[in-house]
Amino acid sequence: MKITFTQVALCLFFFFFLSYSASAQQTVKLQGYVRDIKGNPLPGVTISVEHTKLTTSTNNKGYYRLQVGQGKLILHFNFIGFRQSVKTIEISGDTDENVVLTESNSDLQQVEITGRKEKAYKTRATFIGKIENELKDIPQSVSYASKELIADQGLMRVGEVVKNFSGVNQFSFYDDLTIRGFRVNGQSNTQLLNGLRTSTGFWKQSLANYLERVEVLKGPSSALFGNASPGGVVNRVTKKPLDETRRSISMTMGSFNTFRGLADFTGPASKDSTLLYRLNLGYENAETFRDLMFDRNFVIAPSLTFVPSEKTRINFDLVYTDSKSRLDRGQPIFGSFDLNSTPQSLSLNTTNDYLNELTYNATISITHKISDVLSLNASYLKTGYSEDLNEHRTSNSYGVDGNGQPINNLAGMNVQIRKRKRFIDNFSGYINYTPTTGPISHKVVAGYDFGSEKTPVGGSQMTAGGYRNAANNGFIATYVAAKKSDYLLDKGNPVPNVPHFNLNDPLSSQRMQDDSKLFFAQSVVAPAYYYLNSGYIQDQLKIGGLQVLLGVRYEYYTDFANYKTQTEAKANSHAWLPRLGAVYTINSNINFYGSYVEGYNPQTSATISNPNAGGPFDPLKSNMIEFGAKTSWLRDQLSITAAVYQIKQTGALYATPGVIDVLRQIGDEQSRGFELDVVGKIMPNWNVIASYSYNSAKIMESGTVGEIGLQKPNAPKNTANLWTRYNFIDGVAKGFGIALGLNYMDKRNLIYDVKLSPENQITIPSFTLLNAGLFYNIGKLQLQLNANNIGNKKHWVGGYDYLRLFPGQPENYMLTVGYSF
Structure with a gap:
């Protein structure tokens, strides 16, 4: 860890200054008990003081205690399943304040426009189904991570957050995941932001400081969102404005010369609270453990909510990211295929490489309540x-x-120089209708979606590679020994257009290169365009303890190959996509569910976003059967979900070994597995999230015989994760917290190489990582130390082939100082 003396001195000065400020005001003791109307104690109730960051929660006896300033205070008492209680009191000395909470039977809100006030790992509900549903009532498995968990683990990338989810793991360094054995690629327009389809920059994941939570709806989700991966869909939910003032700033320093500053401000922007605001800012300047790699990131994410009446809400969100870095293609190894033959830090970049990305996502949402239903x-x-x-x-x-x-x-080396842009538009309009007909209640969602993606005219790419021709005035893409005379030779060997990277002497290959002497092939990044129109209807009927979900979506997809060129070709495809599910409530703590869903994903030039991929390719088709149970314990503070599933897919695209960018299509694949997720509180001051998954994901049909029967690439059979935090609330250790985490990942295959026999197929070994965190709160100040990969376990998070492995971070430490005001 590289932390300078100056950084430590500044951090300590900052700490002591804020500690003095926090203790300067005279405080008194506020305490009491929180019970339900029957007199039973309520453990885990959140108590907060309005316009401050003072907060606590009740213990197992329903008791709470706060050190507060004298004067008028507005107290908020919040507990899942109960109505919020707001108390205004005048304090001049130690005060007892007891509170009784009543259970809430109010309807859930329809659309996620206002912010979430709870501060916990556990989330009660989600809007991922276009209407707010309690997680226990959704007939599919949903994994999620709240902003509190993300902050406690000191995470800044969605690719890191997913280690907490059953059946989800990284595929590479990029915005590139595996869910239930199937790849979810951020470069294709199949990920969600606030439930709307979008894409990411893919190469570099942005900071996650603007996210309220990350959630994954497991299985094909095409009936809700159109084309999507059969493994599941990732939804990023942004932080929304709150109707109470909260402000916080933080600074992080640590290993790999990391410096990061974050800020989060929210509250009313008008006296009558009809206009609310939120502003998240993030700046990062960091190296990595990889040679020549760095990240310079800036994120600004403002959000405004306008509430002109109780029936109407309007929200505007913007996430703007400016990223400067180098593109990391991974670690290469020697032809012996020994994973230890090169250091994990080795990259094939040179000092004159760069990757500059600008991304914005602008959203406007409106909801209007016509009637109660x-x-x-x-x-x-x-x-x-x-x-x-x-x-x-x-x-x-x-x-x-x-x-x-x-x-x-x-x-062998290539040089690529590329400039391109992409624009995505997504509109979703729908109604929520919740009538009751006799003994049956309904939750109807019906609507229309439009989506499009365009790569406009003006993109260009220059590529240098292959071997120089005999006249030394150009290059030939591949070397053919039978035509040796066609090539420029040196000591009988062909001369590469781009000098080979010497794995025995990487420093000489990594220095700045004179690319002006290379022969480049210039090409136009072909303009691409597609759009889709779709309509859908879904009803979740409830009678007694049984809920039945019936839904169908019709999608009509139009794609233009060679868009705006003389060879432009228009193609159409369409699909009917059913969704069936059932949930049966045994009692208030246990729900059983089952579901059947189908998936569909066109694989055209526009959706692949790679002009060199080849094709045309048939659409990707899939279906899933899933059964499971969702249970809650300890007054709904702890939830446990178990699921078994089978997913079938046909038509997946895989990289072609030894050929850059070109894809090939294979036949059937099958994934069968079991998952277990635990999240919530064991005690009011003891949080936990844990998961386990078993997944057998195999290639069933392929034109490459050796692939058949193999476990799919980057699809571990077993994964297990645990993170638990305990806060001391009494005694000399009051204000301290400690957290421990474990991550286990089974061995994984890389993409099949036709040059290797199945028994020699390259695999990434299994690993177990130990992580920990220390926390200390004093007034408005928080200190946090995260230690990751304690013991420095050598591991790989993913990989494509023997020249593109993605090693995991070695042992590292991050120190964070936060202040709330």
């Missing part, structure tokens, strides 16, 4: 992405000698 909702999301790239990267093969045999210490 009918509301209208509409949302529009505009995404813009700009990429400016210069990279030295592997050609996905080793250099060859005059006989065409690989030289295992020389990695």
Whole structure:
């Protein structure tokens, strides 16, 4: 860990200054008990003081205690399933204040426009189904991580957050995941932001400081969102404004020369609270453990909510990200395929490489309640992405000698210089209708979606690679030994257009290169465009303890190949997508469920977003059967979900070994598994999140015989995760907290290589990581120390092939100082 003396001195000065400020005001003791109307104590009730950051929770006896300033205070008592109680009291000395809470039978809100006030790992409900539903009433598995968990673990990337979810793991360094054995790629327009389809920059994940939570709806979700991965869909939920003032800033320093500053401000923007605001800011300047890699990130995420009446709410969100870095294609290894043959820090970049990305997501949402049972909702999301790239990267093969045999210490290289933009539009308009007909209550969602993605005219790419021709005035993409005379030779070996990367002497290959002497092939990033129109209707009927979900979506997809060129070709496809589910409530703590869903994903030039991918390809089709149980314990403070499932898919695209960017389509794949998720509080001051998954994900049909029967790439059979935090609320240790975490990942296959026999297929070994956190709160100040990969376990989070492995971080430490005011 590289922390300078100056940084430590500034941090300590900051700490003592704020500690003095926090203790300067004379405080008194406020205490009492919180009970229900029957007199039973309520453990875990959140008590907060309005216009301050003072907060606590009740213990197992329903008792709470706060050190507060003298004067007029407005107290908020919040507990899941109970109506909020607001008390205004005048305090001049130690005070007892007892409170009785009544259970809440109010309807859930329809659309997630206002912010979440609770401060806990556990979330009661989600809006991922276009209407707010309690998680226990959704007939599919949903994993999630709240902002409190993300902050406690000191995480800043969604790819890191998903380690807490059963059946979800990283595929690479990029916005690139595996869910239940199936890849979810952030470069395709299949991820969600506030329930709306969008895409990410893919290469570099943005900071997560503007997120309220990250959630994953498992299984094909096409009936709700159109084309999506069969494994599941990732939804990023942004922080929304609150009707109470909260302000916080934090500073993080630590390993890899990391410096990070974050700010979060929210509250009323008008005296009558009809206009609310929220502003999240993030800045990061960090190196990594990888050679030549760095991240310079800036995020600004403002949000406004206008509440002109009790029936109408309007929200505007903007997330703007400016990222400067280098593109990390991973760690290469020698031709012996020994994972330890090169250091994990090794990258193939040079010092003149760069990757500059600008991304914005702007959303406007409106909801209007026409009556007690009918509301209208509409949302529009505009995404813009700009990429400016210069990279030295592997050609996905080793250099060859005059006989065409690989030289295992020389990695073949390419240079790519690319500029391109992408724009995504997404509109969703729908009604929520919740009537009751006799003994049957309904939750009807019916609406229309429009989505489009465009890569406009003006993108360009220059590529240098292959071997120089005999005249030395151009290059040939591949070397063919039988045509040796066609190539420029040196000591009988072909001369590469881009010098090979010497794995025995990486420093000489990583220095700044004179690319002006290379032969480039210039190409236009082909303009691409697609749009979709879809209509859907869904009803969740409830009679007694049984809920039945019936839904169907019709999607009509239009794609333009070679958009705005003389060879433009228009293609259409369509699909009917059913969704069936049932939930049966045994008692207030136990629900059983089952579901059947189908998935569909066109695989065209526009959705792949790679002009070199090949094709045309048939659509990806999938279906899933899932059964499970969702239970709650300890007054709904702890939830446990178990699920078994089978997913079938046909038509997946895989990289072609030894050929850059070109994809190939295979046949059937199947995933079967079991998952267990635990999240919530064991005690009011003891939080926990844990998961386990078993997943057998196999390739059933392929034109490459050796692939059949193999576990799918980057799909571990077993994963297990645990994170638990305990806060001391009494005695000399009051204000301190301690957390421990474990992450286990089973071995994983890389993408199948036709040059290797199945028994020699490259695998990434299993690993177990130990993490920990220490916390200390004094008034408005919080100190936090996170230690990750304690013991420095060598591991890999994912990989494509033997030239593109993605190693995990070595042992590292992060110190955070936060202040709330």
